[in-house]
Amino acid sequence: xxxxxxxxxxxxxxxxxxxxSLSRMIKGEFSSHADDPVFITRQxxxxxxxxxxxxxxxxxxxxxVSSWAKFDPAQKFMPxxxxxxxxxxxxLGRGRTVGIMIGLGYYEGGKxxxxxxxxxxxxxxxxxxxxxxxxxxxxxxxxTFNGKTFDVPVLESRLxxxxxxxxxREMQHLDLxxxxxxxxxxxxxxxxxxxxxxxxxxxxxxxALDLPGCDIPQAYFNYLATGETELxxxxxxxxxxDILHTAALFTLICDSCNYPPxxxxxxxxxxxxxxxxxxxxxxxxxxxxxxxxxxxxGMVDPEALNELGxxxxxxxxxxxxxxxYQIAAELEHxxxxxxxxxxxxxxxxxxxxxxxxxxxxxxxxxxxxxxxKLIFEVxxxxxxxxxxxxx
Numbered sequence: 001x002x003x004x005x006x007x008x009x010x011x012x013x014x015x016x017x018x019x020x021s022l023s024r025m026i027k028g029e030f031s032s033h034a035d036d037p038v039f040i041t042r043q044x045x046x047x048x049x050x051x052x053x054x055x056x057x058x059x060x061x062x063x064x065v066s067s068w069a070k071f072d073p074a075q076k077f078m079p080x081x082x083x084x085x086x087x088x089x090x091x092l093g094r095g096r097t098v099g100i101m102i103g104l105g106y107y108e109g110g111k112x113x114x115x116x117x118x119x120x121x122x123x124x125x126x127x128x129x130x131x132x133x134x135x136x137x138x139x140x141x142x143x144t145f146n147g148k149t150f151d152v153p154v155l156e157s158r159l160x161x162x163x164x165x166x167x168x169r170e171m172q173h174l175d176l177x178x179x180x181x182x183x184x185x186x187x188x189x190x191x192x193x194x195x196x197x198x199x200x201x202x203x204x205x206x207x208a209l210d211l212p213g214c215d216i217p218q219a220y221f222n223y224l225a226t227g228e229t230e231l232x233x234x235x236x237x238x239x240x241x242d243i244l245h246t247a248a249l250f251t252l253i254c255d256s257c258n259y260p261p262x263x264x265x266x267x268x269x270x271x272x273x274x275x276x277x278x279x280x281x282x283x284x285x286x287x288x289x290x291x292x293x294x295x296x297x298g299m300v301d302p303e304a305l306n307e308l309g310x311x312x313x314x315x316x317x318x319x320x321x322x323x324x325y326q327i328a329a330e331l332e333h334x335x336x337x338x339x340x341x342x343x344x345x346x347x348x349x350x351x352x353x354x355x356x357x358x359x360x361x362x363x364x365x366x367x368x369x370x371x372x373k374l375i376f377e378v379x380x381x382x383x384x385x386x387x388x389x390x391x
Contacts, residue, residue: 018120025229036124044111049244052203056112056247058254067281069174079107083139086242087151103239114243126162145193145246146177183273197245200268209237272304302333334360354385
């Protein structure tokens with residue numbers, strides 16, 4: 001089936017039947033377009049998700065998030081500046097893919113609105129962009145989950161096909177997938193939105209109501225062929241969940257990056273990853289504070305201790321660096337053991353440095369996938385230390 005064919009996609013009679021089936025199953029209304037109207041639903045929330053009571057707007061957008069996203073530092077965003085976007089499409093690739101539903105989330109009058117623009121048939125696609133354009137013209141910050149790779153390129157392709165000018169890339173864009181990977185990739189099996197919903201936000205989708213994203217294209221083509229709207233109703237639920245939890249994730253990321261947290265450390269947050277994010281934005285003092293707070297709360301992580309030791313080392317505070325590395329070395333963390341060995345060798349404590357280096361070599365040689373370069377470097381260190389002890 002060629003959706004780019006200039007001929008009318010289906011007969012007027014079939015279009016009427018498809019619209020009637022939509023109206024019976026789903027609460028919404030058709031747009032005012034004389035030809036090929038789109039179907040629109042709109043629902044408001046009092047700044048919390050319905051099921052999990054998750055907040056939908058942060059206390060503020062912290063400077064860390066703005067600098068990481070490379071926003072203009074002089075620009076300050078209000079809730080009314082933000083537009084959340086999520087597409088459902090006729091396929092999972094970008095080529096020749098049509099956005100069958102444009103899901104939009106925005107803040108207005110102290111509430112969060114989810115608006116869904118659905119194509120009752122392919123001929124309505126051109127009219128689906130009117131509301132998107134209207135909201136883009138009044139908002140300045142776009143928030144998506146994987147939107148830079150998928151949603152925005154799909155929209156740009158379809159806008160170009162219809163010769164509609166809408167430069168979405170003029171908006172500031174925060175793609176939560178990329179910052180979520182920075183914050184949770186070491187802790188989660190994947191950083192898909194539904195995985196983050198489950199492990200971080202504590203939300204489990206109702207399989208009787210939701211429809212997996214991979215099933216959406218087939219469900220849409222089945223609707224076009226038969227007029228069956230039960231699965232279409234589930235697409236609306238799926239998209240609404242995506243919009244709400246994108247906003248909830250945006251809130252959690254902003255509130256957790258706004259360190260220190262007003263209510264104490266949050267078990268959902270990987271604070272070592274947060275410290276690394278601060279380091280990436282050249283804020284070592286805040287990174288050190290987070291790592292020290294982790295230790296004070298009993299969150300002893302050898303990799304975090306190694307990070308703390310490296311910060312002290314850059315500050316030339318060798319004693320504190322050694323203390324951090326030694327705690328991690330006691331937990332048999334090879335990089336920290338090596339750092340201890342380097343410092344102790346400079347301090348002429350050759351025997352302990354040799355013992356640590358030999359232990360690193362033993363651990364590495366016992367691994368299934370050995371690092372031959374590391375083994376070579378450690379063996380060189382061992383040989384050098386043995387020569388020094390022999391003098």
